[in-house]
Amino acid sequence: MSWRLPAFTSTPTPDNYPVRVIRFEDVSVTYRGGVQALRGLDLTIEDGEFVVIVGLSGAGKSTLLRALNGLVPATSGSITVDGTEVVGASAAELRAIRSRIGMIFQTFNLVNRTSVLNNVLMGRLGSVPAWRSTFGLWPADDRERAMQALERVGIVEKAYVRASNLSGGQQQRVGIARALVQEPSVMLADEPVASLDPVTSRQVMGDLRRINRDLGITTIVNLHYLDLAREFGSRLVGLRDGELIFDGDIADVDDDTFMEIYGRAIGDDDLVGTQDDQT
Amino acid sequence: MTATHAPPTAPRPAPPTGVKRRRALLALLLIVGAVWSLTGLDITLDRVLGAPGDAWDIFKRLWPPAMGEALDRGVVGKVFESVYIAWIGTIIGAVLSLPLAFLAATNVAPRWIRIPVRQLFNAIRAVPELIVAVIFIPITGLGPWAGTLAIGLHSVGTLGKWATETIEGIDTGPLEAVEATGGRWVSGMRWGVLPQIMPIVASFWLFRFEINVRASAVLGMIGAGGVGAELVSQLRFRNFTAVGAVLGITVLVVLTIDSLSAAVRRRIIAGAARTSGPDVDGDRNAEALADLTGFRR
Amino acid sequence: MSDGGTARPVRPRPRLRTLGIAGGLVAFTLFAANEVHFDASTVWEVWTNPLWEMFWPIPWDWVLDRSNVLDPLVETFQIAILATIIGCGLALPISFAMSRLTTPNRPTYLVSRAVMNVVRAVPDLFWAKLLVTAVGIGAFAGTWALSIFSLAVMVKLFSETIDNADPRPLEAARATGSRHLPAVRTGVLPTVLPEYVAYALYVFELNIRASIVLGLVGAGGIGRVLEAQRQFFRFDRILGMLCIVFVVVFVIEQVSVALRKRLV
Numbered sequence: 001m002s003w004r005l006p007a008f009t010s011t012p013t014p015d016n017y018p019v020r021v022i023r024f025e026d027v028s029v030t031y032r033g034g035v036q037a038l039r040g041l042d043l044t045i046e047d048g049e050f051v052v053i054v055g056l057s058g059a060g061k062s063t064l065l066r067a068l069n070g071l072v073p074a075t076s077g078s079i080t081v082d083g084t085e086v087v088g089a090s091a092a093e094l095r096a097i098r099s100r101i102g103m104i105f106q107t108f109n110l111v112n113r114t115s116v117l118n119n120v121l122m123g124r125l126g127s128v129p130a131w132r133s134t135f136g137l138w139p140a141d142d143r144e145r146a147m148q149a150l151e152r153v154g155i156v157e158k159a160y161v162r163a164s165n166l167s168g169g170q171q172q173r174v175g176i177a178r179a180l181v182q183e184p185s186v187m188l189a190d191e192p193v194a195s196l197d198p199v200t201s202r203q204v205m206g207d208l209r210r211i212n213r214d215l216g217i218t219t220i221v222n223l224h225y226l227d228l229a230r231e232f233g234s235r236l237v238g239l240r241d242g243e244l245i246f247d248g249d250i251a252d253v254d255d256d257t258f259m260e261i262y263g264r265a266i267g268d269d270d271l272v273g274t275q276d277d278q279t
Numbered sequence: 280m281t282a283t284h285a286p287p288t289a290p291r292p293a294p295p296t297g298v299k300r301r302r303a304l305l306a307l308l309l310i311v312g313a314v315w316s317l318t319g320l321d322i323t324l325d326r327v328l329g330a331p332g333d334a335w336d337i338f339k340r341l342w343p344p345a346m347g348e349a350l351d352r353g354v355v356g357k358v359f360e361s362v363y364i365a366w367i368g369t370i371i372g373a374v375l376s377l378p379l380a381f382l383a384a385t386n387v388a389p390r391w392i393r394i395p396v397r398q399l400f401n402a403i404r405a406v407p408e409l410i411v412a413v414i415f416i417p418i419t420g421l422g423p424w425a426g427t428l429a430i431g432l433h434s435v436g437t438l439g440k441w442a443t444e445t446i447e448g449i450d451t452g453p454l455e456a457v458e459a460t461g462g463r464w465v466s467g468m469r470w471g472v473l474p475q476i477m478p479i480v481a482s483f484w485l486f487r488f489e490i491n492v493r494a495s496a497v498l499g500m501i502g503a504g505g506v507g508a509e510l511v512s513q514l515r516f517r518n519f520t521a522v523g524a525v526l527g528i529t530v531l532v533v534l535t536i537d538s539l540s541a542a543v544r545r546r547i548i549a550g551a552a553r554t555s556g557p558d559v560d561g562d563r564n565a566e567a568l569a570d571l572t573g574f575r576r
Numbered sequence: 577m578s579d580g581g582t583a584r585p586v587r588p589r590p591r592l593r594t595l596g597i598a599g600g601l602v603a604f605t606l607f608a609a610n611e612v613h614f615d616a617s618t619v620w621e622v623w624t625n626p627l628w629e630m631f632w633p634i635p636w637d638w639v640l641d642r643s644n645v646l647d648p649l650v651e652t653f654q655i656a657i658l659a660t661i662i663g664c665g666l667a668l669p670i671s672f673a674m675s676r677l678t679t680p681n682r683p684t685y686l687v688s689r690a691v692m693n694v695v696r697a698v699p700d701l702f703w704a705k706l707l708v709t710a711v712g713i714g715a716f717a718g719t720w721a722l723s724i725f726s727l728a729v730m731v732k733l734f735s736e737t738i739d740n741a742d743p744r745p746l747e748a749a750r751a752t753g754s755r756h757l758p759a760v761r762t763g764v765l766p767t768v769l770p771e772y773v774a775y776a777l778y779v780f781e782l783n784i785r786a787s788i789v790l791g792l793v794g795a796g797g798i799g800r801v802l803e804a805q806r807q808f809f810r811f812d813r814i815l816g817m818l819c820i821v822f823v824v825v826f827v828i829e830q831v832s833v834a835l836r837k838r839l840v
Contacts, residue, residue, distance in 0.1 A: 315654065
């Protein structure tokens, strides 16, 4: 059941990837303290899709992503990625699964005090032996991968700059590069643009979309900005109170759909707006 | 009078009695404690009145300090020996305490290893360096190495506790990121925790060094190396000017080290504050806390 | 793949200054290690040394005899109480003098800071030894020495608190035309008083520990017994004593910590 794919020595193209399917079957997640974040979720995501998940805070978006890579253990149900079961997997199996899933975060989660390059190299922690990474003895292959990832997101010139010296948008790009360097089959993005201004948000969403198209990496993005969801999503999943209440093409989505997902009228806070809207 | 006469409102509340009662209780406790202690120690008024006179008598005789003779006798070298003892002792404490601290922090270590390690830190901290040295000396013999071991061992307890608290205060985001890439626990510590804590921990190490310099001077008094032995012998022979010199040189060296160390610590913390890492106020509080718990712990 | 746009940056070389500092520290450490006769093998020898037998078995009958351990412990306790009261009591006005916020004038500020710095620079037991020589062996000297130590610690902690206190009540008090002392009394003291008490409790904890070792230099308390037994190589008794002492210290500390939590 181990999910070890051959290591790629060049940036993978869609032809290299075998077909991969993500399947949630009746997945429930209850946190300690009794909060039930997901209830009986059923969801299938095909390889190469770009899925946007929307819902209010607390609707279960973050939990869904984190259940997928096992950061949050599912209480019941089954989550499989290309046949490999995530729920109940051992620690070693989880690490193997996670090394093929890249994740970017709302708060970027970079190591502020070190260089951009080191941050990107951290993506290889799932494949490099611990003693090598601990002392910074990254293999040359991995350094090459890191540089290529930085080139792909367009900030290679910042490779040796301290991560905290970058702007928000640049930091998120470092996060994307870190995920890319894992050569992942799946990319998870948990509110990747919530801390960014409208222009930068669109740049980052554009990057994610481009990566999905060029590299064929299945991408799942949590958003709470509905206009961005409409602009960049192709498939929309709506969660409310831990339940999946909408799953369909973005073209079929209108304001009423959003209202149903949110359970209330749409407000300004739910839109990222344009640069002119910023007060 | 009519100007100050207010229209009828709610009845005036009675003043709270709780505070006064507690204050009275506290004062009573202090007085009882003081009286009990004074009588128990047989401290009478004439002793108290006589003491400042006696003390002043001695302190007068410390001046002028016999610096020249002290330099000849190699007192400066002895003071430096105390510094070396403190330096190596602090390093030993730092090197041993940091890995242990990872095993003691609530947010990164599992329960079954966390509790024993924390108790270990507490147990070590409970034993003053002087007593550790007392226990060690018959076995290691007299000399600076006994003092170094005593300081090193005791520092593991204090530095361990501070490091553990620092680890528990980190932003767990980078740690989550490491987990998400499939990294092991060790990598999480190395990349997710260590970069965040290093400035504060290094600052603690320096602060402990300052305290340890004083501690190692004291250890000399029981023969564990350093300037303490010098003080004791000069006092025994009642060479007060020599004592003055020993004190003077010690104070000078300690003050210098304190200033240098404080300056370096400020730079380290300021450097850390420049990043969007742990909040600066938290660091300042950590420093104050370190000062708070610092002198003996 | 890169379209040959931006060139890759070159890895920066470590700065000469950083290397210099690192090298200097390493050299100093090696030098110091040599000076202290660093010898890792002795650690193993310590572990396996047969002299450890001297620590066992613990003579509980001697340890639990009142006059041997418990009475001196009470004396230690009393020293700690008095030293805390005296030290913290004196620390109150001195801290105000030492703090930028509440100092009456610049000379007072500078002088008090300078004096306290020097006092703190002297290792605590040096004070004890000096005072023992001055006023004789016993708890009296120990109380004085520990009072000075308490004063030093308390002043450092408390003056920092005052520095960080909210200056606005003081401004308001001054604005009413009040003189300096009453202004401080009403404008600053109430704010910092809870912390004062918390620190005092903390200093008390420190003093309990410190007073144990005072006796090693002849300044009274349980330390005297320790020293006496040490000279007779009765380490088994020492170990027994330490057990009792640490249990008592632990209990006192827990109470003190609990009280402190309630205050701050």
